[in-house]
Amino acid sequence: MADKGKQRKILIAMDGSEYSEGALKWFVNHLYQKDDDVTVLHVTDHRSSASYGSNWMPVDPTFVHTAFKEEEEKAKITIKKLDAILMDAGVQGNVVRAHGDPGEQIVKTSEELGVTMIIIACRGLGKIRRTIMGSVSDYVVHHSSIPVVVCRH
Template sequence: MKVLIAIDGSNFSRDALQWYLKAIHTPGNKVILVHVTNHLHNFAYNTSIIPGDPELIRLAYQEEEHKAKAIIDEAKEFIGKHQIDGEVVRLFGNPGEQIVKKAEDIEATLVITGSRGLGTIRRTVLGSVSDYVIHHSHVPVIVYQHH
């Protein structure tokens, strides 16, 4: 089985990854952990940025890069610690679109994502990565939500 697991550094994605390891993983599975950076979305919803201030934009970009590196490093450590046949991939753009495209490109047999549990209004306004993946993926999708 080839499994794509979306990671974003949140406890929700960590929980989904732990759940996969306990409930589904078997030796021989190939696991691709995918982190998607969406600078445009992050900047659009960051109210601390003054439009047109290059220094603040540069600092915000550096902060996003620092966060992404930490997520990637944590994911690589997880794969190594649990001796998983897998890799960590970083993509850029709209997370839902990139996850679905990567799943198609690698011919994944399953996609797993965590759910942040956004309220109805926030999900409607901001969109939901898991909603997008569910509706556009050509393979089964598990949305893990810890209760």
């Protein structure tokens, strides 16, 4: 039985996709309580931009700098969008941002904030793509020490 006096701390991992918006809507419709402490986490992963010199990206560092700037601008737009989504959903919470591998950052941030539950979307990639690319939701489920709710599209 849940302790009625204890405030729940919820972390919702959102990348700005329709899938993550669906996860937030599911949370609001099925789990959200007015006294929940909700944090939306957006992770920026610059690793693909930093791998210049590979077969698919020229060695020109100017290109890498430009790619970083474009990703930063996209992240700022996404953060504003996530703030608006929270407000529209009537959820009291805040949006935070982390940098690095999304799965690792979600687990790390949840530990730092002492959250009691993680909500994350699943994009539904096929087994082959998931095996090759990995899956953020799969990583979080297997590395988190707290409950993780994975919302399928």
